Amino acid sequence: MHKVVVLGTGPAGLTAAIYLARAEMKPLVIEGTEPGGQLTLTTEVENFPGFPEGIMGPELMANMRKQAERFGAEFQTGWVTEVDLSKRPFTIKVEGAAEIQAEALILSTGASAKLLEIPGEKENIGRGVSTCATCDGFFFRGKKIIVVGGGDSAMEEANFLTKFASEVKLVHRRTELRASKIMQERCRENPKISWGLNRAPVEVVAGEKGVTALKVKNNETGTEEVMETDGIFVAIGHRPNTAFLGGQLETDEQGYIKVTPGSTMTSVEGVFACGDVQDHKYRQAITAAGSGCMAALDCERFLEGNAMLDWGLATAKG
Incomplete structure:
Protein backbone atom coordinates (compact mmCIF):
# COMPACT_ATOMS: atom_id res chain seq x y z
CA MET A 1 0.00 0.00 0.00
CA LYS A 114 1.30 10.97 -34.08
CA LEU A 115 4.12 10.28 -36.50
CA LEU A 116 4.18 9.55 -40.20
CA GLU A 117 5.86 6.17 -39.62
CA ILE A 118 8.15 6.56 -42.63
CA PRO A 119 11.88 5.71 -42.98
CA GLY A 120 14.24 8.31 -41.53
CA GLU A 121 11.61 9.96 -39.33
CA LYS A 122 12.19 8.65 -35.80
CA GLU A 123 15.97 8.59 -36.03
CA ASN A 124 16.01 12.25 -37.04
CA ILE A 125 13.77 13.63 -34.28
CA GLY A 126 15.88 16.41 -32.82
CA ARG A 127 18.00 16.49 -35.99
CA GLY A 128 15.53 18.41 -38.11
CA VAL A 129 12.33 16.48 -37.45
CA SER A 130 10.04 18.03 -34.83
CA THR A 131 6.48 17.73 -33.56
CA CYS A 132 6.37 21.10 -31.78
CA ALA A 133 6.68 24.43 -33.59
CA THR A 134 6.54 26.43 -30.36
CA CYS A 135 9.40 24.39 -28.93
CA ASP A 136 11.74 24.25 -31.92
CA GLY A 137 10.75 26.97 -34.40
CA PHE A 138 13.43 29.36 -33.15
CA PHE A 139 16.19 27.00 -34.30
CA PHE A 140 15.10 27.36 -37.92
CA ARG A 141 15.54 31.09 -38.30
CA GLY A 142 16.16 31.95 -41.95
CA LYS A 143 15.78 28.33 -43.09
CA LYS A 144 13.39 26.34 -45.26
CA ILE A 145 10.75 24.30 -43.45
CA ILE A 146 8.14 21.72 -44.40
CA VAL A 147 5.00 21.26 -42.31
CA VAL A 148 3.14 17.98 -42.84
CA GLY A 149 -0.59 17.95 -42.08
CA GLY A 150 -3.95 19.25 -43.24
CA GLY A 151 -5.78 20.21 -40.06
CA ASP A 152 -6.01 23.35 -37.96
CA SER A 153 -2.87 22.44 -35.99
CA ALA A 154 -0.84 22.20 -39.20
CA MET A 155 -2.14 25.58 -40.42
CA GLU A 156 -1.43 27.14 -37.04
CA GLU A 157 2.10 25.75 -36.92
CA ALA A 158 2.83 26.83 -40.48
CA ASN A 159 1.75 30.40 -39.75
CA PHE A 160 3.75 30.45 -36.54
CA LEU A 161 6.89 29.14 -38.24
CA THR A 162 6.87 31.97 -40.80
CA LYS A 163 8.09 34.20 -37.96
CA PHE A 164 11.43 32.39 -38.21
CA ALA A 165 11.69 30.53 -41.51
CA SER A 166 12.48 32.02 -44.90
CA GLU A 167 9.98 29.65 -46.49
CA VAL A 168 7.33 27.21 -45.22
CA LYS A 169 5.81 24.54 -47.45
CA LEU A 170 2.63 22.78 -46.36
CA VAL A 171 2.52 19.14 -47.46
CA HIS A 172 -0.70 17.14 -47.32
CA ARG A 173 -1.57 13.77 -48.83
CA ARG A 174 -4.92 14.98 -50.16
CA THR A 175 -6.04 17.91 -52.29
CA GLU A 176 -8.64 18.97 -49.74
CA LEU A 177 -7.67 20.17 -46.27
CA ARG A 178 -9.42 19.30 -43.00
CA ALA A 179 -8.62 22.68 -41.49
CA SER A 180 -11.30 25.30 -40.95
CA LYS A 181 -11.75 27.82 -43.76
CA ILE A 182 -10.46 30.71 -41.69
CA MET A 183 -7.23 28.85 -40.89
CA GLN A 184 -6.78 27.91 -44.55
CA GLU A 185 -7.30 31.52 -45.62
CA ARG A 186 -4.68 32.77 -43.18
CA CYS A 187 -2.14 30.41 -44.68
CA ARG A 188 -3.07 31.21 -48.28
CA GLU A 189 -2.70 34.92 -47.55
CA ASN A 190 0.76 34.41 -46.02
CA PRO A 191 3.41 35.11 -48.70
CA LYS A 192 5.95 32.82 -47.00
CA ILE A 193 3.72 29.75 -47.27
CA SER A 194 3.66 27.54 -50.37
CA TRP A 195 1.74 24.32 -50.97
CA GLY A 196 2.51 20.69 -51.71
CA LEU A 197 -0.96 19.13 -51.84
CA ASN A 198 -1.87 15.62 -52.98
CA ARG A 199 1.59 14.44 -51.97
CA ALA A 200 2.24 11.65 -49.50
CA PRO A 201 5.51 11.66 -47.51
CA VAL A 202 7.49 8.45 -48.05
CA GLU A 203 10.95 9.12 -46.56
CA VAL A 204 12.93 11.65 -44.54
CA VAL A 205 16.31 12.26 -46.16
CA ALA A 206 19.18 13.29 -43.89
CA GLY A 207 22.93 13.80 -43.95
CA GLU A 208 25.58 14.07 -41.25
CA LYS A 209 24.19 17.37 -39.94
CA GLY A 210 20.53 16.41 -40.06
CA VAL A 211 17.53 16.63 -42.36
CA THR A 212 18.14 17.70 -45.97
CA ALA A 213 14.92 16.75 -47.76
CA LEU A 214 11.53 15.05 -47.69
CA LYS A 215 10.77 12.46 -50.35
CA VAL A 216 7.09 12.45 -51.34
CA LYS A 217 4.86 10.57 -53.77
CA ASN A 218 2.75 12.65 -56.12
CA ASN A 219 -0.61 10.93 -55.80
CA GLU A 220 -1.77 12.30 -59.14
CA THR A 221 1.14 11.10 -61.27
CA GLY A 222 2.48 8.30 -59.05
CA THR A 223 6.01 9.68 -59.33
CA GLU A 224 8.33 10.48 -56.44
CA GLU A 225 9.62 13.97 -55.77
CA VAL A 226 12.38 15.24 -53.47
CA MET A 227 11.62 18.44 -51.59
CA GLU A 228 14.74 20.06 -50.18
CA THR A 229 14.31 21.39 -46.65
CA ASP A 230 16.17 22.14 -43.43
CA GLY A 231 13.40 20.95 -41.13
CA ILE A 232 10.22 18.89 -41.11
CA PHE A 233 7.44 19.60 -38.63
CA VAL A 234 4.93 16.77 -38.31
CA ALA A 235 1.53 18.21 -37.35
CA ILE A 236 -0.97 15.37 -37.69
CA GLY A 237 -2.22 15.39 -34.11
Whole structure:
Protein backbone atom coordinates (compact mmCIF):
# COMPACT_ATOMS: atom_id res chain seq x y z
CA MET A 1 0.00 0.00 0.00
CA HIS A 2 1.24 3.47 -0.94
CA LYS A 3 -0.19 6.80 0.06
CA VAL A 4 0.06 8.13 -3.49
CA VAL A 5 1.30 6.74 -6.79
CA VAL A 6 2.28 8.92 -9.75
CA LEU A 7 2.12 7.44 -13.24
CA GLY A 8 4.50 9.14 -15.67
CA THR A 9 7.81 10.98 -15.48
CA GLY A 10 7.43 13.98 -17.74
CA PRO A 11 7.50 17.56 -16.36
CA ALA A 12 4.02 17.10 -14.82
CA GLY A 13 4.70 13.81 -13.04
CA LEU A 14 8.13 14.81 -11.75
CA THR A 15 6.88 18.18 -10.48
CA ALA A 16 4.06 16.40 -8.67
CA ALA A 17 6.61 13.99 -7.20
CA ILE A 18 8.79 16.85 -5.97
CA TYR A 19 5.90 18.54 -4.18
CA LEU A 20 4.57 15.29 -2.71
CA ALA A 21 7.99 14.18 -1.52
CA ARG A 22 8.66 17.54 0.14
CA ALA A 23 5.32 17.10 1.95
CA GLU A 24 6.70 13.77 3.25
CA MET A 25 4.08 11.74 1.39
CA LYS A 26 6.68 9.29 0.02
CA PRO A 27 5.23 9.03 -3.49
CA LEU A 28 5.93 6.04 -5.70
CA VAL A 29 6.58 7.17 -9.26
CA ILE A 30 6.16 4.61 -12.02
CA GLU A 31 8.11 5.40 -15.16
CA GLY A 32 7.59 3.66 -18.47
CA THR A 33 10.18 2.28 -20.83
CA GLU A 34 10.89 5.79 -22.16
CA PRO A 35 11.11 7.93 -19.00
CA GLY A 36 11.15 11.69 -19.21
CA GLY A 37 8.32 12.23 -21.65
CA GLN A 38 8.53 14.13 -24.92
CA LEU A 39 11.30 16.43 -23.66
CA THR A 40 13.75 13.56 -23.97
CA LEU A 41 13.19 13.81 -27.74
CA THR A 42 14.05 17.51 -27.74
CA THR A 43 17.57 18.83 -28.07
CA GLU A 44 17.87 22.31 -26.55
CA VAL A 45 15.07 23.82 -24.44
CA GLU A 46 15.27 27.62 -24.43
CA ASN A 47 11.85 28.61 -23.06
CA PHE A 48 11.84 26.90 -19.66
CA PRO A 49 12.24 29.63 -17.00
CA GLY A 50 15.47 29.67 -15.03
CA PHE A 51 17.85 28.64 -17.80
CA PRO A 52 18.96 31.82 -19.61
CA GLU A 53 21.40 29.88 -21.80
CA GLY A 54 18.96 27.04 -22.42
CA ILE A 55 19.26 23.41 -21.34
CA MET A 56 19.15 20.08 -23.14
CA GLY A 57 15.77 18.34 -22.80
CA PRO A 58 17.16 15.06 -21.38
CA GLU A 59 19.30 17.00 -18.88
CA LEU A 60 16.29 19.01 -17.66
CA MET A 61 14.32 15.83 -17.06
CA ALA A 62 17.27 14.15 -15.33
CA ASN A 63 17.58 17.15 -12.99
CA MET A 64 13.85 17.01 -12.15
CA ARG A 65 14.15 13.31 -11.36
CA LYS A 66 17.17 13.89 -9.07
CA GLN A 67 15.28 16.66 -7.28
CA ALA A 68 12.33 14.34 -6.61
CA GLU A 69 14.67 11.58 -5.39
CA ARG A 70 16.46 14.03 -3.11
CA PHE A 71 13.22 14.60 -1.17
CA GLY A 72 12.37 10.90 -0.92
CA ALA A 73 10.36 9.98 -4.00
CA GLU A 74 10.73 6.34 -5.01
CA PHE A 75 10.89 5.21 -8.63
CA GLN A 76 9.86 1.98 -10.29
CA THR A 77 10.34 1.20 -13.96
CA GLY A 78 7.63 -0.78 -15.71
CA TRP A 79 4.74 -0.71 -18.13
CA VAL A 80 1.35 -0.16 -16.49
CA THR A 81 -1.05 -2.61 -18.13
CA GLU A 82 -4.20 -2.03 -16.08
CA VAL A 83 -5.66 -0.05 -13.20
CA ASP A 84 -8.76 -0.67 -11.09
CA LEU A 85 -10.41 2.59 -10.08
CA SER A 86 -13.68 1.04 -8.91
CA LYS A 87 -12.72 1.27 -5.24
CA ARG A 88 -10.02 2.60 -2.93
CA PRO A 89 -7.32 1.63 -2.50
CA PHE A 90 -6.78 1.71 -6.24
CA THR A 91 -4.94 -1.22 -7.80
CA ILE A 92 -2.21 -0.77 -10.40
CA LYS A 93 -0.86 -3.68 -12.43
CA VAL A 94 2.68 -3.30 -13.74
CA GLU A 95 4.06 -5.72 -16.27
CA GLY A 96 6.45 -8.18 -14.63
CA ALA A 97 5.89 -6.84 -11.09
CA ALA A 98 3.59 -7.31 -8.11
CA GLU A 99 0.32 -5.40 -7.94
CA ILE A 100 0.51 -1.97 -6.35
CA GLN A 101 -2.18 -0.36 -4.21
CA ALA A 102 -2.57 3.35 -3.63
CA GLU A 103 -4.86 5.59 -1.60
CA ALA A 104 -4.59 8.26 -4.30
CA LEU A 105 -3.42 8.28 -7.89
CA ILE A 106 -1.94 11.00 -10.09
CA LEU A 107 -2.05 10.40 -13.83
CA SER A 108 0.60 12.18 -15.86
CA THR A 109 1.02 9.73 -18.72
CA GLY A 110 1.12 12.46 -21.35
CA ALA A 111 0.20 12.38 -25.00
CA SER A 112 2.21 11.01 -27.89
CA ALA A 113 2.58 12.93 -31.12
CA LYS A 114 1.30 10.97 -34.08
CA LEU A 115 4.12 10.28 -36.50
CA LEU A 116 4.18 9.55 -40.20
CA GLU A 117 5.86 6.17 -39.62
CA ILE A 118 8.15 6.56 -42.63
CA PRO A 119 11.88 5.71 -42.98
CA GLY A 120 14.24 8.31 -41.53
CA GLU A 121 11.61 9.96 -39.33
CA LYS A 122 12.19 8.65 -35.80
CA GLU A 123 15.97 8.59 -36.03
CA ASN A 124 16.01 12.25 -37.04
CA ILE A 125 13.77 13.63 -34.28
CA GLY A 126 15.88 16.41 -32.82
CA ARG A 127 18.00 16.49 -35.99
CA GLY A 128 15.53 18.41 -38.11
CA VAL A 129 12.33 16.48 -37.45
CA SER A 130 10.04 18.03 -34.83
CA THR A 131 6.48 17.73 -33.56
CA CYS A 132 6.37 21.10 -31.78
CA ALA A 133 6.68 24.43 -33.59
CA THR A 134 6.54 26.43 -30.36
CA CYS A 135 9.40 24.39 -28.93
CA ASP A 136 11.74 24.25 -31.92
CA GLY A 137 10.75 26.97 -34.40
CA PHE A 138 13.43 29.36 -33.15
CA PHE A 139 16.19 27.00 -34.30
CA PHE A 140 15.10 27.36 -37.92
CA ARG A 141 15.54 31.09 -38.30
CA GLY A 142 16.16 31.95 -41.95
CA LYS A 143 15.78 28.33 -43.09
CA LYS A 144 13.39 26.34 -45.26
CA ILE A 145 10.75 24.30 -43.45
CA ILE A 146 8.14 21.72 -44.40
CA VAL A 147 5.00 21.26 -42.31
CA VAL A 148 3.14 17.98 -42.84
CA GLY A 149 -0.59 17.95 -42.08
CA GLY A 150 -3.95 19.25 -43.24
CA GLY A 151 -5.78 20.21 -40.06
CA ASP A 152 -6.01 23.35 -37.96
CA SER A 153 -2.87 22.44 -35.99
CA ALA A 154 -0.84 22.20 -39.20
CA MET A 155 -2.14 25.58 -40.42
CA GLU A 156 -1.43 27.14 -37.04
CA GLU A 157 2.10 25.75 -36.92
CA ALA A 158 2.83 26.83 -40.48
CA ASN A 159 1.75 30.40 -39.75
CA PHE A 160 3.75 30.45 -36.54
CA LEU A 161 6.89 29.14 -38.24
CA THR A 162 6.87 31.97 -40.80
CA LYS A 163 8.09 34.20 -37.96
CA PHE A 164 11.43 32.39 -38.21
CA ALA A 165 11.69 30.53 -41.51
CA SER A 166 12.48 32.02 -44.90
CA GLU A 167 9.98 29.65 -46.49
CA VAL A 168 7.33 27.21 -45.22
CA LYS A 169 5.81 24.54 -47.45
CA LEU A 170 2.63 22.78 -46.36
CA VAL A 171 2.52 19.14 -47.46
CA HIS A 172 -0.70 17.14 -47.32
CA ARG A 173 -1.57 13.77 -48.83
CA ARG A 174 -4.92 14.98 -50.16
CA THR A 175 -6.04 17.91 -52.29
CA GLU A 176 -8.64 18.97 -49.74
CA LEU A 177 -7.67 20.17 -46.27
CA ARG A 178 -9.42 19.30 -43.00
CA ALA A 179 -8.62 22.68 -41.49
CA SER A 180 -11.30 25.30 -40.95
CA LYS A 181 -11.75 27.82 -43.76
CA ILE A 182 -10.46 30.71 -41.69
CA MET A 183 -7.23 28.85 -40.89
CA GLN A 184 -6.78 27.91 -44.55
CA GLU A 185 -7.30 31.52 -45.62
CA ARG A 186 -4.68 32.77 -43.18
CA CYS A 187 -2.14 30.41 -44.68
CA ARG A 188 -3.07 31.21 -48.28
CA GLU A 189 -2.70 34.92 -47.55
CA ASN A 190 0.76 34.41 -46.02
CA PRO A 191 3.41 35.11 -48.70
CA LYS A 192 5.95 32.82 -47.00
CA ILE A 193 3.72 29.75 -47.27
CA SER A 194 3.66 27.54 -50.37
CA TRP A 195 1.74 24.32 -50.97
CA GLY A 196 2.51 20.69 -51.71
CA LEU A 197 -0.96 19.13 -51.84
CA ASN A 198 -1.87 15.62 -52.98
CA ARG A 199 1.59 14.44 -51.97
CA ALA A 200 2.24 11.65 -49.50
CA PRO A 201 5.51 11.66 -47.51
CA VAL A 202 7.49 8.45 -48.05
CA GLU A 203 10.95 9.12 -46.56
CA VAL A 204 12.93 11.65 -44.54
CA VAL A 205 16.31 12.26 -46.16
CA ALA A 206 19.18 13.29 -43.89
CA GLY A 207 22.93 13.80 -43.95
CA GLU A 208 25.58 14.07 -41.25
CA LYS A 209 24.19 17.37 -39.94
CA GLY A 210 20.53 16.41 -40.06
CA VAL A 211 17.53 16.63 -42.36
CA THR A 212 18.14 17.70 -45.97
CA ALA A 213 14.92 16.75 -47.76
CA LEU A 214 11.53 15.05 -47.69
CA LYS A 215 10.77 12.46 -50.35
CA VAL A 216 7.09 12.45 -51.34
CA LYS A 217 4.86 10.57 -53.77
CA ASN A 218 2.75 12.65 -56.12
CA ASN A 219 -0.61 10.93 -55.80
CA GLU A 220 -1.77 12.30 -59.14
CA THR A 221 1.14 11.10 -61.27
CA GLY A 222 2.48 8.30 -59.05
CA THR A 223 6.01 9.68 -59.33
CA GLU A 224 8.33 10.48 -56.44
CA GLU A 225 9.62 13.97 -55.77
CA VAL A 226 12.38 15.24 -53.47
CA MET A 227 11.62 18.44 -51.59
CA GLU A 228 14.74 20.06 -50.18
CA THR A 229 14.31 21.39 -46.65
CA ASP A 230 16.17 22.14 -43.43
CA GLY A 231 13.40 20.95 -41.13
CA ILE A 232 10.22 18.89 -41.11
CA PHE A 233 7.44 19.60 -38.63
CA VAL A 234 4.93 16.77 -38.31
CA ALA A 235 1.53 18.21 -37.35
CA ILE A 236 -0.97 15.37 -37.69
CA GLY A 237 -2.22 15.39 -34.11
CA HIS A 238 -1.54 13.84 -30.71
CA ARG A 239 -2.86 10.74 -28.98
CA PRO A 240 -3.38 10.89 -25.18
CA ASN A 241 -1.92 7.88 -23.38
CA THR A 242 -5.12 6.73 -21.71
CA ALA A 243 -5.86 3.33 -23.27
CA PHE A 244 -4.74 1.49 -20.12
CA LEU A 245 -7.56 3.16 -18.15
CA GLY A 246 -10.18 1.07 -19.91
CA GLY A 247 -12.75 3.87 -19.98
CA GLN A 248 -12.93 4.20 -16.19
CA LEU A 249 -12.49 7.99 -16.31
CA GLU A 250 -14.50 10.59 -18.16
CA THR A 251 -12.66 11.82 -21.25
CA ASP A 252 -13.40 14.09 -24.18
CA GLU A 253 -13.92 12.93 -27.77
CA GLN A 254 -10.18 12.70 -28.37
CA GLY A 255 -9.52 10.69 -25.23
CA TYR A 256 -8.06 13.45 -23.05
CA ILE A 257 -9.01 13.12 -19.39
CA LYS A 258 -11.61 15.64 -18.23
CA VAL A 259 -10.82 17.52 -15.02
CA THR A 260 -12.93 19.84 -12.90
CA PRO A 261 -12.20 23.40 -14.12
CA GLY A 262 -9.62 25.10 -11.95
CA SER A 263 -8.37 21.82 -10.49
CA THR A 264 -6.87 18.46 -11.47
CA MET A 265 -9.72 16.35 -10.05
CA THR A 266 -11.09 13.70 -12.41
CA SER A 267 -14.46 11.95 -12.46
CA VAL A 268 -13.19 9.45 -9.85
CA GLU A 269 -12.58 10.76 -6.35
CA GLY A 270 -8.94 10.38 -5.36
CA VAL A 271 -7.67 10.29 -8.96
CA PHE A 272 -5.99 13.40 -10.37
CA ALA A 273 -4.68 14.19 -13.85
CA CYS A 274 -2.00 16.64 -14.95
CA GLY A 275 0.14 17.44 -17.97
CA ASP A 276 -0.61 16.63 -21.58
CA VAL A 277 -2.92 13.73 -20.72
CA GLN A 278 -5.52 16.36 -19.86
CA ASP A 279 -4.25 19.32 -21.90
CA HIS A 280 -4.71 19.30 -25.67
CA LYS A 281 -4.31 23.07 -26.02
CA TYR A 282 -0.99 24.26 -24.62
CA ARG A 283 1.24 21.15 -24.44
CA GLN A 284 4.26 22.98 -23.02
CA ALA A 285 6.76 21.82 -20.42
CA ILE A 286 6.05 24.78 -18.16
CA THR A 287 2.25 24.37 -18.26
CA ALA A 288 2.66 20.64 -17.61
CA ALA A 289 4.91 21.35 -14.62
CA GLY A 290 2.39 23.86 -13.28
CA SER A 291 -0.44 21.36 -13.49
CA GLY A 292 1.80 18.79 -11.75
CA CYS A 293 2.13 21.19 -8.83
CA MET A 294 -1.66 21.61 -8.80
CA ALA A 295 -2.19 17.84 -8.79
CA ALA A 296 0.17 17.36 -5.86
CA LEU A 297 -1.59 20.03 -3.82
CA ASP A 298 -5.05 18.71 -4.75
CA CYS A 299 -3.94 15.20 -3.80
CA GLU A 300 -2.45 16.29 -0.49
CA ARG A 301 -5.64 18.14 0.49
CA PHE A 302 -7.75 15.16 -0.52
CA LEU A 303 -5.75 12.75 1.63
CA GLU A 304 -5.87 15.07 4.63
CA GLY A 305 -9.59 14.34 4.91
CA ASN A 306 -9.78 10.91 3.29
CA ALA A 307 -6.79 8.93 4.57
CA MET A 308 -7.34 5.18 4.78
CA LEU A 309 -4.35 4.43 7.02
CA ASP A 310 -2.67 6.14 9.94
CA TRP A 311 0.68 6.34 8.19
CA GLY A 312 2.57 7.43 11.27
CA LEU A 313 1.35 4.33 13.13
CA ALA A 314 1.89 2.12 10.08
CA THR A 315 5.48 3.34 9.79
CA ALA A 316 6.11 2.79 13.50
CA LYS A 317 4.93 -0.81 13.15
CA GLY A 318 7.05 -1.32 10.06
